[in-house]
Amino acid sequence: MTVTRIPAGYVPLTDAAPLIAAQEMGFAAEEKLTLELHRAPSWSALRDMLAFGQVDAAQMLAPVPVAAALGLGGASAPLSVLSVLSVNGTVIGVSSGLARRLTDAGHGFSFDDAISAGKALITAAGPELRIGVPFPFSMHAELLTYWLKGLGPDTPRHIGIRTVPPPLMAEAIRSGEFDAFCVGEPWGSMAVEQGAGALLLPGQAIWSCAPEKVLAVRSAWADTEPGLSGRLIRALWRAGRWLADPASRGLAAEILSARRYLDLPAEIIERALSGKFTVTPQGLQREAPGFIGFHDGAAGFPWRSQAQWIALQLARRNGLDRQKALDTAGSVFRSDLYRAALRGTGAELPGASSKLEGAADAPLLAAGESEPVSLLRNRFFDGRVFDPLAAD
């Protein structure tokens, strides 16, 4: 077998690690692949690069391929999700002014309780809350909306969730354009480092098991290149396994910090990998164990129920037919291709392709294709359960 080059795109974030590690640590080479990595300046640019064939694979916000299937947003070729690249890995933060008001009101920035942090935020914010997110179709936007709506009747009258490119987030907060933000690391830590704001919560406090970035390809490519997509899935699964090993963190942070990748200090990148955060410019330390998941608990498995949860939120907010959205979304996450690629490699493959989202208070053992599979704790902050077969 000769080496095949696959042009692949990513956005410079800590969770671009699987693609970068697959190439740099030789997991792609093991599958006779060379990933020709293209750094994209924005999510819409990366989606277009993928749609128009400048790249054949891309790190993508989990909701983007689902939104494309539902006909939302700028046009795109139909996209398919081959695997989940990372689970969680975002932070919610507030401006320095809002952080001061929260502290004055007695909030301790415990960095783990979405209910108390949310109520404190609403009280401190006043009548209007302007929040910056990286993209309209993102888990950032979905989790924020789910969280603030779920907090009950005290929600501020005006919640404005608007797009800000992550590298400009700190400046947008400092200039007073926004009161709060939700962003992928290392941009939350960069905002703290630049004295612009403080971190309030890790994304996992809202949903402990949210699919964050996925490996997306054009659906036509997935159909015509089953061999290549299988090799790609295996390379990224091995990269995820390597990244999940605590011994890899230092090296992974060093590689990501290189000029051609993130071009940011390794120490700041490593915070997300280790889950050890500096949450205020004054240096308050907080831990978020398992802040970002690359492997454990079958993290890479593209559950159809994850796509359907996203589809339901999108349908609700955009006034689409919910049942139709649920039906369309399931097939965007290609659990069939994932299974076919990893069968016989020792990877944990669950027996079902859909699960109750939010129904596991602790890690649990589920039926697998051959062996039982351990799954991550899967819980929403409000304790609700999403059943794709009984959703409305």
Add this chain to the structure above:
Amino acid sequence: MLWRMPDALSIVVVETNRERAYMIVDGLREAGEFDIQVISEPSGLARQIQMRDPDVVLIDIANPSRDVLEELTLASGPKDRPVAIFADRSEDGLSAAAVEAGVSAYVVDGLQPARLKPVLDAAIARFRLFQRMRTELAEAKRALEERKVIDRAKGMVMKARGIGEDEAYALLRKAAMDQNKRVAEVAQALVTAAGLLA
């Protein structure tokens, strides 16, 4: 109050680089009668665009603020609902060319593709021209750097061997040919090695 041609397309160009913004504006002026404005400050971009209410927004694909425009495409009112040009599948060739050239365009829904084509053609041509100029500049810089390194290596060989300039260059060229490398690479290796030994 800005006087608008009754039927001229209004175009906003989002570009922080002044020189490039001028080039694009010039290119558009040559292509037709348009009402053109430039936004050079990325903060509050969505607000600035909504205020000017253009028919078309042109932005460099490499500009991270492009995601802000993406959000504008989701605005709710039917009139102020710009959609990405890439939405029009019949213009696929044009869209791919635009992506290739590094330009993104957003147009108000309902605009005839025929009216947009000269705008995009002109923008694409200018974006390509700018890319080419940038590449040429980089090439010229590299050539200059290489010349400097070769001169330094030549000087070192002349001193070490007590030979003349032409002879020193011939030695470098022969070493390059033997190693199947460029003269500049051999010169660079020599200069680097000398730096280590110094």
